[in-house]
Amino acid sequence: MRDLLRSSSEGGGFVPPSSGDFELPPIFGDNVYTTKPIALVFLSVILISAFFIISSRKAAVVPSKLQFAGESVYTFVRNDLAKDVIGHDFLRFVPYLFTLFTFILVNNLFGIIPLLQFPTMSRVSFPYILALTVYLVFHYVGIRKQGAIKYFKEIMFMPGVPKAAYILITPLEILTFFLVRPLTLSLRLFANMFAGHLLLLVFILGGEHLLQGVIGLKLISPFAFAIGIVLTFFEFMVQCLQAYIFTLLAALYIAGALADEH
């Protein structure tokens, strides 16, 4: 795709990376389903399943290195995310949160793994669907726990507030719970991955372009690559953090729906 763009702008003008770089052509065939992001999603599912099946297959009291690695991830989600946030009755949400965390984490990390190098979550539909599942789960849990009428009443009418104030704040509560929450959840993940990938593209493709220039530009090029490498480590941090925040907020929303008064 980029080669095409470059050869079309003969004379070597730099083509800055844009949102077009995220619209990848299908790997084979002529449809919208065989694109790289979809292949990456399948790959992530295979990788995650394989890793946790292998790491837990020969579970022993004295764990192997692999088993230890698998168990640390699980323990982290179970204790630091589910148990701390949801409190008692947390166990039935652990599988969901664990899936969410590992799925997002692996798909984010694809952004900096050599050869793959595309964060799946930089295509906005994937975060949308993930946020939709969170949305369904936490409302379902809340309705089941408290009954539909009580649940919606708790959201809309906070106790201990003068009646006139409800006109001002009830619409805000409704909007926050039913629109802003899932939207910010998905857009935060999407925007972080999108911007991060774009940033890496700018520095690494920019470095490559400088390398093709005159000698003065060639000398600057290593700095662009160096910044690109530093930013890759920075991206690694952001990718882990975003997977964590998404799961944490999912747990917090579930906890809020379960609590008698939030």
Next chain:
Amino acid sequence: MSNREENAMWSIFGYLLSGLLFWGGIGYGLDKWLGTAYLTLIGLLVGISGAIYLVWLRFGRQ
């Protein structure tokens, strides 16, 4: 940052955003309908005060 602070931060952000969107949106709609120009601003102000009031209710009073 602790989980509690993380929760507070994003809740506050959510309230402020929905405050601006909802009351600002109503102000904008009224502006279009009545042909005035100042109701969007009033709506935004009402929205932000409502959101801050809500944040205070949820996190401020103990």
